[in-house]
Each structure stands twice: as C-alpha cells, then as structure tokens.
Amino acid sequence: MGQRSGDPSTPARPAAPDEGIGAGELTLATRNHGLPLEALRHDVTPPGLHYVLTHYDIPYVPNAGAWRLAVDGQVCVPLDLSLADLLSFPQVTTRVTLECAGNGRALLTPRPLGQPWLVEAVGTADWTGVPLRLLLAEAGADPAAVDVVFTGADHGVERGIEQDYRRALPLAVALGDDPQVLVATAMNGAPLPPQHGRPLRLIVPGWYGMAHVKWLRSVTVSARPFTGFQQTVAYRVRRAADEEGEPVTRIAPRALLVPPGFPDFMSRTRVVRPGRVRLFGRAWSGQAPVSSVEVSTDSGASWAPAVLAPAMDGQRWAWRGWHHDWAPAPGEYGVGARATDSAGSTQPLEQCWNRGGFANNAVCFVQVVCVGDGSSP
Amino acid sequence: MGQRSGDPSTPARPAAPDEGIGAGELTLATRNHGLPLEALRHDVTPPGLHYVLTHYDIPYVPNAGAWRLAVDGQVCVPLDLSLADLLSFPQVTTRVTLECAGNGRALLTPRPLGQPWLVEAVGTADWTGVPLRLLLAEAGADPAAVDVVFTGADHGVERGIEQDYRRALPLAVALGDDPQVLVATAMNGAPLPPQHGRPLRLIVPGWYGMAHVKWLRSVTVSARPFTGFQQTVAYRVRRAADEEGEPVTRIAPRALLVPPGFPDFMSRTRVVRPGRVRLFGRAWSGQAPVSSVEVSTDSGASWAPAVLAPAMDGQRWAWRGWHHDWAPAPGEYGVGARATDSAGSTQPLEQCWNRGGFANNAVCFVQVVCVGDGSSP
Numbered sequence: 001m002g003q004r005s006g007d008p009s010t011p012a013r014p015a016a017p018d019e020g021i022g023a024g025e026l027t028l029a030t031r032n033h034g035l036p037l038e039a040l041r042h043d044v045t046p047p048g049l050h051y052v053l054t055h056y057d058i059p060y061v062p063n064a065g066a067w068r069l070a071v072d073g074q075v076c077v078p079l080d081l082s083l084a085d086l087l088s089f090p091q092v093t094t095r096v097t098l099e100c101a102g103n104g105r106a107l108l109t110p111r112p113l114g115q116p117w118l119v120e121a122v123g124t125a126d127w128t129g130v131p132l133r134l135l136l137a138e139a140g141a142d143p144a145a146v147d148v149v150f151t152g153a154d155h156g157v158e159r160g161i162e163q164d165y166r167r168a169l170p171l172a173v174a175l176g177d178d179p180q181v182l183v184a185t186a187m188n189g190a191p192l193p194p195q196h197g198r199p200l201r202l203i204v205p206g207w208y209g210m211a212h213v214k215w216l217r218s219v220t221v222s223a224r225p226f227t228g229f230q231q232t233v234a235y236r237v238r239r240a241a242d243e244e245g246e247p248v249t250r251i252a253p254r255a256l257l258v259p260p261g262f263p264d265f266m267s268r269t270r271v272v273r274p275g276r277v278r279l280f281g282r283a284w285s286g287q288a289p290v291s292s293v294e295v296s297t298d299s300g301a302s303w304a305p306a307v308l309a310p311a312m313d314g315q316r317w318a319w320r321g322w323h324h325d326w327a328p329a330p331g332e333y334g335v336g337a338r339a340t341d342s343a344g345s346t347q348p349l350e351q352c353w354n355r356g357g358f359a360n361n362a363v364c365f366v367q368v369v370c371v372g373d374g375s376s377p
Numbered sequence: 378m379g380q381r382s383g384d385p386s387t388p389a390r391p392a393a394p395d396e397g398i399g400a401g402e403l404t405l406a407t408r409n410h411g412l413p414l415e416a417l418r419h420d421v422t423p424p425g426l427h428y429v430l431t432h433y434d435i436p437y438v439p440n441a442g443a444w445r446l447a448v449d450g451q452v453c454v455p456l457d458l459s460l461a462d463l464l465s466f467p468q469v470t471t472r473v474t475l476e477c478a479g480n481g482r483a484l485l486t487p488r489p490l491g492q493p494w495l496v497e498a499v500g501t502a503d504w505t506g507v508p509l510r511l512l513l514a515e516a517g518a519d520p521a522a523v524d525v526v527f528t529g530a531d532h533g534v535e536r537g538i539e540q541d542y543r544r545a546l547p548l549a550v551a552l553g554d555d556p557q558v559l560v561a562t563a564m565n566g567a568p569l570p571p572q573h574g575r576p577l578r579l580i581v582p583g584w585y586g587m588a589h590v591k592w593l594r595s596v597t598v599s600a601r602p603f604t605g606f607q608q609t610v611a612y613r614v615r616r617a618a619d620e621e622g623e624p625v626t627r628i629a630p631r632a633l634l635v636p637p638g639f640p641d642f643m644s645r646t647r648v649v650r651p652g653r654v655r656l657f658g659r660a661w662s663g664q665a666p667v668s669s670v671e672v673s674t675d676s677g678a679s680w681a682p683a684v685l686a687p688a689m690d691g692q693r694w695a696w697r698g699w700h701h702d703w704a705p706a707p708g709e710y711g712v713g714a715r716a717t718d719s720a721g722s723t724q725p726l727e728q729c730w731n732r733g734g735f736a737n738n739a740v741c742f743v744q745v746v747c748v749g750d751g752s753s754p
Contacts, residue, residue, distance in 0.1 A: 008646035020397010027645045033410030038434040048425035048570050055642050057415040157754045158642040193425050265432050265535040268404040269385035377534045
C-alpha cells in the first residue's frame, strides 16, 4: 500500500547521511532494551537484564491457565493443549544464548531504520519446556510436509501489513534433536515473564531471536513453504530492495567484553588506572562451537589470544567465558574481542552492510582512557 | 576541569536545533529502559518491565551475604550491619510508584542531553525493608543534624567528577513516618534484582528516582548540608547554567494510558476500529493524592472526566487506575490524559523547560488512527 494521510506504516529504508535517530527509533529504544554489558559477568542472565525486543505490544495474560496451544495443519490428530497438558510431556532444560538478528544495526553506515541496537541485544537463560518433536510426533505430522509455522498472540501492522507475529522453521529443523527445539514454559526455573512470552514461547537454540516466537498460540504443519511477512519480507539479507535475499537463520560468531574500569555517565567512555586489568567476556556462535577468542587493545592493529573457559558439557548453545590480562599505561585505547568458531567463521573488522541491518557481527571497540595513578579522570 | 584530549567527560548542554540523538544518548537508551506502556495494565509491574536507570555500571554482587551497611556520622553508636542484621528489624512492605526525574526529557525543545526518555520511565512495585527511622534510632542519630547522606556502590565519572553515586535527604524526611523511608531488601516478595539495587536500596515514597539510592553501602548523618554532585550540580531545576536552581524532590502529577488498539512496528502509531474502546491507564503524584483524571481525544482541545478506580487503603504511594469509554469513528486522533492532585497541581499542556530536563509532566498525546470496519490499516 502507498502512503496515505493517516497511514501508520512507512516502508523500510536506510537513514539519510547525518539523519539522527528519529521518533520511531527512539520509541523502540526506550521500550526495548539490551543487556547492560557489565551483566556479561553472570553465567545466566537475570531476566530483567536479558535483551528484549517485541515487534508489537506485549500481550496481557492475567490467566495463564486458560491459554491453549493448537498443533494443526498436516497432522493425523490435531492437538489443543493447555499448559497442564504440556507439562505432562517430558521436560528438557537447555542453556541458550539468544541474540537479536538486528544486533549491531545502529553501527552500520548508512543506518537501516529499525530498533537501533548497538551490540547489547543478547542474553543467556536456562529454558525449560517440551521438545517440539514430541508434540509433532503426538499429532502425527506428515513427514512430507515442508514447513512448520508458529503464530504468536502479538498483533500489529508493519509496512502496511496487519498481522499476528508469525515465523516458520523447515520441518527437519522442527524435528531435529541437535539442537532440539523447545516449547518453553519456564525461564531460569520460573514461569516466563510477560516480555519473554508468558506463558509459552519457542526456543530454537543457535538461531537469531526472530525464530523464538513468543506468546505461542499455534504450531501449523504446512505442505507448502511459508511466505508470511516475517519470513519473506522482513528478516532477509538484501543489499538492494528488489532482491529476494537470503533468509536470516543461525547466529554468526561474536565476542563481547565486560567494559573495564568505570564509565563516564554520558560518553560511556571507560576509565582505568595503570596496573593489571583482567579483561573478561563471553563468546558465542550458533553456527559451530567457538574455537578461539582474540583481544586487541589498539583498535584492531594487533591481536593476542584470550584464555577460553572450559567448554561445559551440555552447554553447546550457551556463550563461553574468556579472559585476557592487560597492563595498560596512561593513554587511550580501543579494546575489542573477536570470536572464531570451529567452522572457521570469524568476525570482520569492516561492516557487511545490508538493508535490514541483520547479523552485523563486525568487531566493536570499547573506548578506554587509562589515567595516571592519583590523577582524576 | 576543562576538555582535554582523552577527557571522557563532557559538560551538560541542550542539543543544538535539529541535533539528532547522539552516540552517548543512544548507549544510555539501549542499556536503560522504560515501561512498555501496555504494561500499565499490571497493578504491580513485573521486575523486567519496571523502568531502570543506572548512572554507572550495575555492581556485580555474587555473594549478598557478605554485604555490609554502615550507619555512621553524627550518631551515638555507629552500626555495621549484615543483611541478616537488617532482617532482625521490623519489616514493612509499601507499594510505591517510582518515576525517573528525567521522564519526558526527550520531548523538550531544545532537548537536554542525557538519558532520552519519552514518557515511559515509571513502574510500581511492592518494596519490603526496614524503616530507615528505626536504624537511625538504633544508632542514635543527632537530632540537631541536617542531612542524611546515602552512598551506593556504583562508581563513575560525570562532568569530570569521579564519584560513588551519593544523595542526601533532610533529616526530617529520613525520620518521617508518612512517607516512611525504607532500606529495602525485597521487590515483589523476592530479593532485589541486580538492576534494582541487589542486595539493598533506599525507597523514598513519593520522590523521583534519584533519591532511591541503589546498592546502598552507607547512611551517614551529617551536621552540614550535603553538597555532593548529585545534590547541588545534577538534579536541580535551572533555566540558566549559572543559577543555583531548585532541588528536584517529589514527583509531579502525571497520567498515562495503555495505548489503545495495536501498533505499527516502526511509527508506533496506534490502529483501532470503530466501536467502543475502553481507554485505561494509571495516574500518580508524589505531592498529594490524585483527585481527578481527564481524557482528551482531540489533542487537548476538549476534555472529559475519566472514572477513577477506588483509592486502596495503604496504597497512597502507588498509582491509581482510571478508565474512560470512547467510541471513535474513522479518522485520526491525539489521545491523552491529565492528572490533578488534591493539592491542586495538574499537568501543563506546554513544556516547562529546564536545562536538566527534569519533572517534565506536560501532557503527551498518543497518535491513533481509526480505520473503517474491514479496512486494512
């Protein structure tokens, strides 16, 4: 549809040169939020610190006991399940690092308009739920089907299309057991908070956040490829508006560090004093296990290997800790880290621009000032 | 101190005309967050939806059992208290609506640089803790003292001043029993989340957020007025930089509504269809109880009274619900609400600008498009 008077929707576009953050972007930035990077210290992110992105409103669900999940479409026996029904299936808990596909978007030039993430749209939680493959087996999903479509209760309009939030996975992914897709009812051992999908959400370990449909109402087995807005219009990697583009799927490797020292309130520049500074951070990849992390304190001119924390059994889908000892002298530094995974993927130093601002895992440097002992910053 | 090369701090200033949101403001906006306005539905805000603002880093406190609180200064017997010690005092639970003093800042023209809040920096929780007056009585605070100074564990630099976050209350306020200031150890019946002050914070019902010192380490009774940065430099209402200004204290009245209908993802314009729409929201004032709420659907040209929910016993310091039924025809609307309290304060339609962007409670209108039945937005 075109632009009419009163039309609430605008087409996707990159910002003009020097175009500041606009009203829509600011509204998104004040209601959604990232992980304050110092919270990378926590192995498991406390819920209020885990990143949150919602396309539309967070549904208000005062009575989770009345929630129903439909499993339908190309199945032998459609299911209509309550939370109690779901809890009668075997339960699995998986530690998963979740990252928004748009993480890094606001660092791109030109900046694609959308949620203006810097690098903080990430978090790790223990998710508990029923393996999706058990529900699909119970319903008797047609093995010749193509996609499984997931519908959330969140409803809105986006680029002129009124919709429930809806995404699909290929049947083979939905039936997979490594990773095992979950229909989750608990986060860190407690019922899901409203902003994380109360009472039900999908968890797809290793995939960017758009796949983890929240406020899940139906699971529909489809004989045809799903062509909904969030699958074929949004969440595609395109350089030109008229390309079909590549779908956004698994998380590219990234390492981030707990910013060292202490911050200036407004510039967020960090201040450290001379002497040993232990740099600590996390690294993850949804494509293959992280195999190494390197650290640079000179904005990428040189790199040194970091020490990886031991890989933990059963935590393939969670971030991995790392550290590196640094002894700065007074001066200015650009401190960053880069992860490489066992498939050989690593983080670029230069941006790989695309129109949606997806999967921008270019290395980002924290500005650090080391002041002399006894000097004020 | 002046601006040197590598100086992490910059002075406070208003944005230039047409100056977009800058890097520092965006970093603040992605790590702090407001209440998504649809969460006004909840009487008590779930912790991850309550607004959060931290000046510096959130301290990492893996072992709350080792935390100590000092009560010192002009006292007969200095105290050095563990969490267990605090729990041996009588415990009080109070439902409190907390709002950031900078709420509304980014709507001002010119925009003061800082955390760029629109109107969503609010939340309501049940806070449990020891009345501060009991701790001051136990220590034997000097009744001739002037201020009580509260020091948090959060440390940073702000406009060139390296500091622990520190604020004071007049002794009479600290000793008051209506409102009763709390040293809180629990939020909504659970230990404080890291971002809300784990393991200890101050709660000062009716005051803006800057008074509710988080990660509380010491309570110091002072014979002289406190002149620290957050008391005499920041958090003053000034029109000119060289004014002494008025201190920011109690929360000015405000009403907000759950945005009706559903949103466009990017513009956040709301879409409704013709027929009855029940507008619902909350109203609060830290100065006096809310006495009325009015609603406008024509951007303030005319106003109609809303129906206030009954005042709840013992909930003077929490927001109050209200509703108003509306029957829109197709068209465009600016929908807003305005609260008045029993001291006669109300919300202005025009901004009252000040350099820090504090206490801007001007009425804000939600843009709503009513589309015909069966029409797409």
